[in-house]
Structures are given as C-alpha cells and as structure tokens.
Amino acid sequence: MDGIMTTTHAVEVRNVFKNYGDVEALHDLSLDFPKGELTSLLGPSGCGKTTLLKIIAGLLPATSGEVFVNGETVTGPGPDRAFVFQDFALLPWASVLRNVAFGLELRNVPKSEREAKAEKYIADVGLKGFEHKYPHQLSGGMRQRVGLARALSVDAQVLLMDEPFSAVDEQTRRKFQEDLLDLVQNENKTFIFVTHSIEEAVYVSDQIALLLPRPSRVSEIIRPGGFRHKDPDSIRRDSEYLDIVDDIWKSLRTYVE
Amino acid sequence: MNVLGYKLPAMSSLIIWGALWEIVGQLELSFFLPALSDIFVTLTEIIGTPPFIKALKETAQAFALGTFFAVSIGIPVGILMGKNKLADEFLLPWVNVFLSAPLTALVPVLMVLFGFGLKAIVITTTLFAIWIIVLNTRAGVKQINPSLVEMANSFGASSFAALTKIYFWAALPEILSGVRIGFIRAVKGVIIGQLLISIVGFGALFELYSAQFLMTHFWAVLLVLFAMAFTLSEFLAHLERKVEYYASKR
Ligand SMILES: Nc1ncnc2c1ncn2[C@@H]1O[C@H](COP(=O)(O)OP(=O)(O)OP(=O)(O)O)[C@@H](O)[C@H]1O
Ligand SMILES: [Mg+2]
Numbered sequence: 001m002d003g004i005m006t007t008t009h010a011v012e013v014r015n016v017f018k019n020y021g022d023v024e025a026l027h028d029l030s031l032d033f034p035k036g037e038l039t040s041l042l043g044p045s046g047c048g049k050t051t052l053l054k055i056i057a058g059l060l061p062a063t064s065g066e067v068f069v070n071g072e073t074v075t076g077p078g079p080d081r082a083f084v085f086q087d088f089a090l091l092p093w094a095s096v097l098r099n100v101a102f103g104l105e106l107r108n109v110p111k112s113e114r115e116a117k118a119e120k121y122i123a124d125v126g127l128k129g130f131e132h133k134y135p136h137q138l139s140g141g142m143r144q145r146v147g148l149a150r151a152l153s154v155d156a157q158v159l160l161m162d163e164p165f166s167a168v169d170e171q172t173r174r175k176f177q178e179d180l181l182d183l184v185q186n187e188n189k190t191f192i193f194v195t196h197s198i199e200e201a202v203y204v205s206d207q208i209a210l211l212l213p214r215p216s217r218v219s220e221i222i223r224p225g226g227f228r229h230k231d232p233d234s235i236r237r238d239s240e241y242l243d244i245v246d247d248i249w250k251s252l253r254t255y256v257e
Numbered sequence: 258m259n260v261l262g263y264k265l266p267a268m269s270s271l272i273i274w275g276a277l278w279e280i281v282g283q284l285e286l287s288f289f290l291p292a293l294s295d296i297f298v299t300l301t302e303i304i305g306t307p308p309f310i311k312a313l314k315e316t317a318q319a320f321a322l323g324t325f326f327a328v329s330i331g332i333p334v335g336i337l338m339g340k341n342k343l344a345d346e347f348l349l350p351w352v353n354v355f356l357s358a359p360l361t362a363l364v365p366v367l368m369v370l371f372g373f374g375l376k377a378i379v380i381t382t383t384l385f386a387i388w389i390i391v392l393n394t395r396a397g398v399k400q401i402n403p404s405l406v407e408m409a410n411s412f413g414a415s416s417f418a419a420l421t422k423i424y425f426w427a428a429l430p431e432i433l434s435g436v437r438i439g440f441i442r443a444v445k446g447v448i449i450g451q452l453l454i455s456i457v458g459f460g461a462l463f464e465l466y467s468a469q470f471l472m473t474h475f476w477a478v479l480l481v482l483f484a485m486a487f488t489l490s491e492f493l494a495h496l497e498r499k500v501e502y503y504a505s506k507r
Contacts, residue, residue, distance in 0.1 A: 085408060
C-alpha cells in the first residue's frame with residue numbers, strides 16, 4: 001500500500017512540528033502533494049506557509065516530523081527541488097543570462113552547456129533579447145520571470161513557489177497565472193504554490209490546502225477541477241469557480257474577524 | 258562645485274589653493290612655506306635622482322606588501338565576522354580597539370618584536386590599513402539580502418561557492434570603500450614606519466630634508482606622496498562607482 005502512495009505523491013509531509021523559540025508555527029502538520037499537480041497553500045498571514053515551504057525545500061529543519069520527496073527523507077536542499085522566491089533573489093551584479101544559469105553554475109555545469117540551457121528557458125519565459133540586461137534594468141514582472149527561468153533550468157521535479165506573483169501588478173499577475181497553468185500542463189513537474197489570494201489559488205490549483213492560523217495544521221483540502229479544461233476568461237465566471245472562492249472565504253473569514 | 262550659479266571646472270579648489278600658496282610663498286613670510294613654483298622646480302630636479310628613485314622603490318615595496326596583507330587578511334576576516342556570530346563577538350572588540358588605537362605608539366613594540374627592517378615596516382603599514390577594511394567588509398556582509406543566501410543554499414552551493422559568488426560580491430561596494438580608506442591610512446603607516454623603524458624610503462627623505470631645513474625639498478616629496486595617494490584613491494573611487502548601480506539594490 002505504501003508503494004502506491006509513494007509513487008503518486010511527489011512530496012509527503014508527515015506530522016511536522018516547527019517551533020521558533022516559544023512560537024509554535026506548525027503543529028502536527030501532514031499533507032500530500034500529488035505528482036504532476038499544483039497544490040496551493042492558502043491561509044491567513046503568519047500561519048506558517050513560508051515555514052512549511054522552506055522545510056520542504058530543506059532550507060529549515062523541522063522541530064520534529066518528516067518530509068519525503070519521491071519517498072526519500074529530506075535532510076537539506078537537493079537537486080529534486082527548486083525554489084522561486086517572493087523577492088526574486090536575483091544577483092544584482094549579474095546579467096539575466098548568468099542569473100538564469102546560476103543554479104547550474106552552482107552545480108558545476110560547464111559554462112557553454114549551462115548558458116545554452118539558460119538561453120532556452122529565457123526564451124520560454126518570454127525574455128528573449130534581455131539576456132545581457134541586469135536586474136535593475138527590468139520590471140518586477142520580468143525579474144520574476146528570471147527567477148522562474150532559473151528554477152526551471154535546473155530541471156527539478158518539484159517547484160516551490162513562495163507568493164511568486166505578489167510583487168507584480170494585477171495584469172501581469174493574471175498573465176502569470178495563465179502561464180503557470182500552461183507550465184503545469186506541459187512540464188511534468190509538481191508545483192507547491194503559496195498565495196494569499198483565494199481567487200488565485202482556485203484559479204491555478206489542482207488541490208488547495210487551507211491552513212489554520214498558528215499553530216498551523218491543514219484544516220481542509222479542496223480539489224477544484226470541473227472547470228480546468230475551460231478557457232481562462234470563462235473560468236473566472238464559472239459557477240463552480242465562484243462557489244469554491246466563496247466557500248474558502250467563508251472558512252477563512254472566521255479567523256480574520 | 259557651484260559658486261554663485263557658475264559651475265566651476267573640476268579641481269578648481271585645488272587651483273585656488275595652489276594660487277594662494279604661491280602668493281603667500283612669494284611674500285616670503287616664513288621659510289616653512291616656500292613658493293609653490295620653487296617647490297615644483299626642486300621637484301623636477303630631484304625626481305630622477307638615484308636617492309629619490311631608491312626611496313620611491315623602498316616606500317612602494319613596503320606599501321605594496323603592507324596593503325597586500327591588509328586586503329588579503331582583512332577581507333576574509335571581515336566576511337567571517339559578518340557571517341559568523343561567534344567569530345564576530347570574539348573579534349569585534351579587538352578590531353574596534355585597534356581601529357581607534359594610536360598605532361604610532363605601538364611601533365616601538367613592533368620593532369622589538371620584528372626587528373628594524375622591512376618586516377616591521379610592512380607590519381606597521383598593514384596594521385594601519387587592515388581594521389577599517391575588516392569593519393567595512395563586515396558591514397557589507399551584514400546587510401546582505403538573506404534570500405540571496407537562501408537561494409544559493411537551495412541550489413546546493415558549497416560554503417566556498419557561497420563565499421566567493423554571493424558574500425564577496427554582495428559586500429563589494431563596502432569592501433571597496435574600506436580598501437580606499439585603508440590605503441590612505443597605509444600611506445600614513447608606511448611613512449611612520451620608515452621614520453621610526455629604520456630611516457629608509459620617503460621617511461628618510463623627510464627626515465633628511467626637515468633636519469636640514471630644506472623646505473622646498475620637503476614639500477616636493479610631500480607633493481609626490483600626495484599625488485600618488487590621490488591617484489590611488491581616485492582609482493578605487495572609480496571602482497566604487499562601477500558597482501554603485503547595485504549598491505542600493507541588494
Ligand atoms: N526566523 C523566525 N524567528 C521567529 N519567528 C518566526 C521566524 N520566521 C517565522 N516566524 C513566525 O512563525 C510564524 C509563521 O511564519 P511564516 O513566515 O511561515 O508565515 P506565512 O504564512 O508565510 O506568513 P505570510 O503569509 O505573512 O507570508 C509567524 O508567526 C512568524 O512570526
Ligand atoms: Mg510567507
């Protein structure tokens with residue numbers, strides 16, 4: 001039985017606790033992330049979404065509990081996961097090309113090989129022609145595309161995204177959400193996506209995990225699905241989409257008040 | 258520089274002071290202050306002479322060695338202090354003490370420890386320059402954007418790679434300004450060393466000229482020293498401006 005579980009879940013979080021000194025951020029949190037799907041972590045501010053994502057990334061140790069990626073225990077960062085940062089985390093002194101290739105550079109991939117790969121992903125995220133620009137010459141939206149291209153170019157199976165679209169304007173954000181859906185379709189990767197926006201979560205997710213306020217556990221798992229095949233604009237008017245947004249809002253508002 | 262709405266050419270303040278100096282010198286108010294033109298005449302006379310070349314070489318050698326050690330020890334120590342809390346708590350008091358200590362008073366001790374030769378002079382120079390480099394590097398590392406470090410970790414960076422590819426570059430604007438100030442202090446250090454430890458290099462020239470009241474000679478050597486320090490400092494300031502574009506956006 002466990003055999004089936006581990007092949008269908010790219011990431012499994014088992015009974016994770018996390019304390020920062022006296023602050024208990026995560027309390028006995030368990031959650032599965034199905035392979036090839038996008039799972040959103042949605043919850044009130046300060047509930048521990050970033051904490052959970054960093055524990056999965058191996059950037060933070062859990063106080064207790066375990067995380068498995070493809071059945072293997074996480075003890076630190078690994079080539080099977082790549083992180084997309086909320087503040088982009090680009091090297092300000094490096095060109096777009098070097099930034100996108102930086103993950104590969106740290107893995108000692110030869111220069112010509114990593115730059116060829118980086119060029120491909122720069123084109124994929126729509127930044128062709130900007131290879132030799134520097135981050136300060138780009139808009140917020142373009143910078144996040146650089147961060148995304150960097151994460152894609154290391155070809156990790158799991159992409160961890162911490163509010164990747166929160167620093168871009170609304171139009172760009174909608175475009176990004178549509179691009180993200182294409183990405184989930186075309187790249188055979190598992191996406192774990194943190195967001196504050198209920199609409200965004202319902203729009204892009206195969207599965208939404210609602211987190212309770214601190215100390216955080218999963219309160220509800222929602223799987224929107226009926227409208228996934230529709231075109232972008234009709235999804236935002238779809239009745240199932242609107243109902244789910246409404247339901248989530250009702251669950252969350254009790255904590256906001 | 259702007260005066261009454263007119264933009265003055267670069268270095269015009271230098272020109273004004275130079276003119277003032279010339280006038281005061283021509284008035285022969287004090288033997289201490291000869292006319293600037295006389296100083297330049299003397300300068301052209303002594304600048305190619307073997308004693309001057311020898312002094313220049315001795316000073317340049319001690320300066321180069323002293324600053325080399327200050328940079329190659331100061332930057333790694335500064336990075337370590339910025340990264341590691343324990344190292345920081347351990348070393349910071351000493352760095353602060355030495356930064357403000359009257360190092361000249363330490364020179365006799367250095368002579369006892371390291372003799373009267375080049376070694377003691379180089380160490381004096383290093384001691385003058387290193388502390389500000391350490392402190393500035395440390396400050397540069399401390400203000401690094403933590404998500405850059407996390408980013409490097411998430412891609413499995415070794416600590417050496419994080420050091421050379423993230424920390425060093427993130428701190429570079431502060432490192433360069435530390436190095437610039439350090440080099441200016443090193444000029445002071447090398448001359449004090451050459452005056453107090455063994456009378457060699459420019460220190461010997463200063464000693465000789467002031468003892469014989471050869472003020473035009475004295476000022477000529479001082480001008481050379483000033484010109485060299487100024488060039489060096491302008492070069493480092495130029496490097497600083499080159500990294501300015503990212504200094505505000507780390
Ligand atoms: N390094 C830390 N030291 C102490 N407490 C921390 C630390 N990092 C996070 N916390 C606390 O842990 C809790 C969870 O933080 P976390 O950043 O994971 O929340 P979040 O869900 O990502 O919030 P947001 O939606 O605002 O980004 C918060 O209450 C926060 O104050
Ligand atoms: Mg967060």
